[in-house]
Amino acid sequence: MTSYFIFCTFIVLGSIIIGVLVATRSGKIAPKIRRIPALDSIEEAVGRATEMGRPVHYSPGYGDITTSTAPQTFASFDVLRYVVTLTARYNTQLIVTCKSPQSFPMIQELVKETYLSAGKPDMYREDTVRFISEAQFAWAAGVLGIFNREQVAANIMLGYFMAESLLFAEGGAQVGAIQVAGTGNLAQTAFFVAACDYTLIGEELYAGGAYLSNDPTKVGNLAGQDIVKLLTIAFIVLGTVLATADSNWLFELITK
Amino acid sequence: MWLERLQNIDRRVIYTVLLIVLLAPMIKPIGIPLTVNQTTHQVYNLIESLDPNTDIVMIGMDYSVAGAADVHPQAVAVAKHLANRGVKMVMAAFVPDGPMLAERILGILGDRVTYGEDIVNLGYLAGGESAVKKFIDDPANTFARDHRGNPISSLPIMNNIKTIHDFTLIIDFQTGSPGYQDFLRQLPSDGPLYAVGIVTVSVPNVMPYLHSGQFAGLLPGLRGGAEYEVLIGEPGEGAARMDAQSLGHLVIVTFIIVGNVAYFLSKQQEKSRKK
Amino acid sequence: MKRSVPLLIVFIVGSILLATYFFQNPTLDQARALLTNWGVIITAFAVGLASVNILRIHTARIANRRSGWFNSVALIITMFTFIIVGIYSRHNPQNTAAAELFSNLFDYAYSPFSATMYAMLAFYVASASYRAFRMRSFEATLLLAAAVLVMLGNAPIAEQIWTKFPVIGNWLLTVINTTGQRGIAIGVAIGGFATSLRILLGFDRGHLGYGE
Numbered sequence: 152m153t154s155y156f157i158f159c160t161f162i163v164l165g166s167i168i169i170g171v172l173v174a175t176r177s178g179k180i181a182p183k184i185r186r187i188p189a190l191d192s193i194e195e196a197v198g199r200a201t202e203m204g205r206p207v208h209y210s211p212g213y214g215d216i217t218t219s220t221a222p223q224t225f226a227s228f229d230v231l232r233y234v235v236t237l238t239a240r241y242n243t244q245l246i247v248t249c250k251s252p253q254s255f256p257m258i259q260e261l262v263k264e265t266y267l268s269a270g271k272p273d274m275y276r277e278d279t280v281r282f283i284s285e286a287q288f289a290w291a292a293g294v295l296g297i298f299n300r301e302q303v304a305a306n307i308m309l310g311y312f313m314a315e316s317l318l319f320a321e322g323g324a325q326v327g328a329i330q331v332a333g334t335g336n337l338a339q340t341a342f343f344v345a346a347c348d349y350t351l352i353g354e355e356l357y358a359g360g361a362y363l364s365n366d367p368t369k370v371g372n373l374a375g376q377d378i379v380k381l382l383t384i385a386f387i388v389l390g391t392v393l394a395t396a397d398s399n400w401l402f403e404l405i406t407k
Numbered sequence: 408m409w410l411e412r413l414q415n416i417d418r419r420v421i422y423t424v425l426l427i428v429l430l431a432p433m434i435k436p437i438g439i440p441l442t443v444n445q446t447t448h449q450v451y452n453l454i455e456s457l458d459p460n461t462d463i464v465m466i467g468m469d470y471s472v473a474g475a476a477d478v479h480p481q482a483v484a485v486a487k488h489l490a491n492r493g494v495k496m497v498m499a500a501f502v503p504d505g506p507m508l509a510e511r512i513l514g515i516l517g518d519r520v521t522y523g524e525d526i527v528n529l530g531y532l533a534g535g536e537s538a539v540k541k542f543i544d545d546p547a548n549t550f551a552r553d554h555r556g557n558p559i560s561s562l563p564i565m566n567n568i569k570t571i572h573d574f575t576l577i578i579d580f581q582t583g584s585p586g587y588q589d590f591l592r593q594l595p596s597d598g599p600l601y602a603v604g605i606v607t608v609s610v611p612n613v614m615p616y617l618h619s620g621q622f623a624g625l626l627p628g629l630r631g632g633a634e635y636e637v638l639i640g641e642p643g644e645g646a647a648r649m650d651a652q653s654l655g656h657l658v659i660v661t662f663i664i665v666g667n668v669a670y671f672l673s674k675q676q677e678k679s680r681k682k
Numbered sequence: 683m684k685r686s687v688p689l690l691i692v693f694i695v696g697s698i699l700l701a702t703y704f705f706q707n708p709t710l711d712q713a714r715a716l717l718t719n720w721g722v723i724i725t726a727f728a729v730g731l732a733s734v735n736i737l738r739i740h741t742a743r744i745a746n747r748r749s750g751w752f753n754s755v756a757l758i759i760t761m762f763t764f765i766i767v768g769i770y771s772r773h774n775p776q777n778t779a780a781a782e783l784f785s786n787l788f789d790y791a792y793s794p795f796s797a798t799m800y801a802m803l804a805f806y807v808a809s810a811s812y813r814a815f816r817m818r819s820f821e822a823t824l825l826l827a828a829a830v831l832v833m834l835g836n837a838p839i840a841e842q843i844w845t846k847f848p849v850i851g852n853w854l855l856t857v858i859n860t861t862g863q864r865g866i867a868i869g870v871a872i873g874g875f876a877t878s879l880r881i882l883l884g885f886d887r888g889h890l891g892y893g894e
Contacts, residue, residue, distance in 0.1 A: 154596075234798075249732070253725055261889065282735045288796040314800065357873035374887075376876040380868070380869060416812065472793040591748050630838075659808045660813075661810070666816065667816060
């Protein structure tokens with residue numbers, strides 16, 4: 152056993168999240184989500200691209216679906232589905248660029264199916280979802296090329312981003328695109344804040360799916376997440392008090 | 408009119424000024440004095456405390472060629488220090504560019520080390536965090552051959568490695584993923600000390616890990632490399648580029664100040680016009 | 683069936699990998715090693731599939747003579763050059779010329795191109811910060827002041843101007859920044875945990891296609 156404490160924490164916190172999720176799905180509780188301006192602005196961005204007759208660009212970021220970046224990629228898929236629905240509604244061209252070869256077929260399928268369920272299967276073209284390169288800066292160069300050649304009017308970047316964040320954000324600003332971005336990688340959030348019109352900070356990225364779809368599963372998941380966060384805060388306060396009182400009890404417990 | 412212009416300086420002007428300011432000190436270095444940060448001292452002291460007869464260091468070559476300008480000088484300086492002290496080094500990579508960059512370091516070390524006895528370049532293992540875990544679980548058998556095609560069993564240095572506990576220190580040079588989070592998640596709590604050399608942009612991100620004691624040391628970007636070169640008394644690439652970085656920062660700050668002064672004055676003008 | 687089989691695979695594979703994190707067991711370790719290897723093989727196929735997409739998009743560009751079609755020609759030539767030289771030099775280690783060619787492609791083509799893209803960040807940082815950092819509000823002024831002080835704190839030349847710049851920069855980085863980083867990092871980690879759990883247990887099926 153690696154650590155009893157970590158295992159017990161996993162079981163307890165996991166049970167809380169699933170419990171709240173199930174309660175929300177069954178209608179026993181109905182959590183509310185606060186307004187998130189960055190997510191509200193997505194429709195405005197797609198609308199502007201429609202008015203200008205130029206494409207919308209979507210990037211799910213650097214992350215893939217098998218490492219620790221996967222939750223952010225999956226959170227991005229939820230928003231992507233919403234963006235596809237909007238572009239289908241407004242008949243606006245969408246370009247999705249991918250770095251991860253693993254998530255590429257999933258994104259193709261997601262975009263194709265969403266267009267189909269929106270009654271616009273013809274809007275999905277061979278070059279709607281484009282794999283650029285697995286090499287970080289080759290991918291970045293490819294995306295910047297698309298910004299310039301196709302003059303994108305809206306640039307939506309949600310997922311795990313690394314050094315390319317500023318290249319995309321500033322590249323998008325240079326072609327005059329309205330930009331919405333969000334990442335869980337804090338080092339890159341500063342670049343998004345500086346160069347984009349709207350930014351999701353930290354875990355707001357995970358709220359995207361719940362906020363945009365109002366799906367009880369996702370809303371319940373989000374509510375469970377918040378309860379776990381409250382418990383964590385209580386735990387931190389307890390730890391601080393005990394450490395100040397020179398007690399090692401909690402420290403010893405978490406290292407067991 | 409000129410206040411408006413100063414608030415909207417064409418980006419090509421900014422780029423040109425920055426390019427000139429970055430190039431000039433590379434052609435003719437100024438030699439701006441550099442003080443050494445405590446975190447860099449920490450890594451230096453750690454390596455100074457190693458015993459060349461018993462201690463072995465694993466060097467994680469987890470940086471890309473793109474970010475090499477920021478991280479490579481650190482890796483070179485640390486490898487030189489270890490080689491000068493006669494401490495053995497095992498280099499392994501979890502990003503594809505790593506082995507080629509390790510070969511560059513081997514070229515710089517030259518006669519200071521004997522390949523296979525003092526140092527080895529194990530090569531690249533695909534799989535991200537899974538690969539890191541695989542190596543931590545079984546460092547002796549994860550790589551069948553080194554990057555140069557030699558069977559691992561033929562390399563004397565690898566005879567001393569059975570488990571991850573045979574390393575006294577892991578120093579991981581990294582630009583992204585896999586990186587410190589993957590190592591911290593997978594390393595056993597009683598495992599070797601773990602220090603990092605990272606790109607400048609990630610420094611704010613890793614401060615919590617440094618404060619909590621999860622890092623035994625931190626080399627921050629190009630500055631970390633330059634500082635380490637100063638400590639070992641072998642100025643190299645890092646020190647040469649610090650002048651350019653330093654002046655680059657000043658140029659950016661100057662543009663920000665110019666933009667703000669113009670913004671402030673134009674607001675004042677507007678106010679007085681309304682009055 | 684079309685949906686439950688993939689969900690079952692996700693659950694079983696995810697649970698085994700999760701269990702190996704908590705428990706030391708030779709059977710579990712073997713299963714993990716096998717699954718990790720399968721993962722690498724599947725990724726290799728995914729790269730092949732993605733490469734086909736690149737080829738189809740760019741051959742269509744060339745065939746239709748769309749603007750910038752010559753860039754597509756360059757891309758296809760470069761792609762095949764790297765693939766052929768890479769595979770040949772790997773399987774013929776005795777051929778030093780091929781190994782040298784691959785090494786040269788890495789050192790003199792891939793390396794400088796990647797470094798150039800990375801270097802562009804310096805210019806983009808300059809134009810983005812010039813545009814964004816304006817004292818429009820109290821919060822914006824705080825952001826501006828913090829950015830300038832941290833930048834100056836990291837530049838040795840600023841230390842020659844005023845010795846307190848590194849002290850202030852370091853304080854902002856280690857106290858103010860670390861406090862915020864911890865809070866957001868914990869939130870991101872909990873969000874990641876909740877999302878992973880939802881997918882692992884099959885509550886979220888949207889990523890498998892076929893609509894919600």
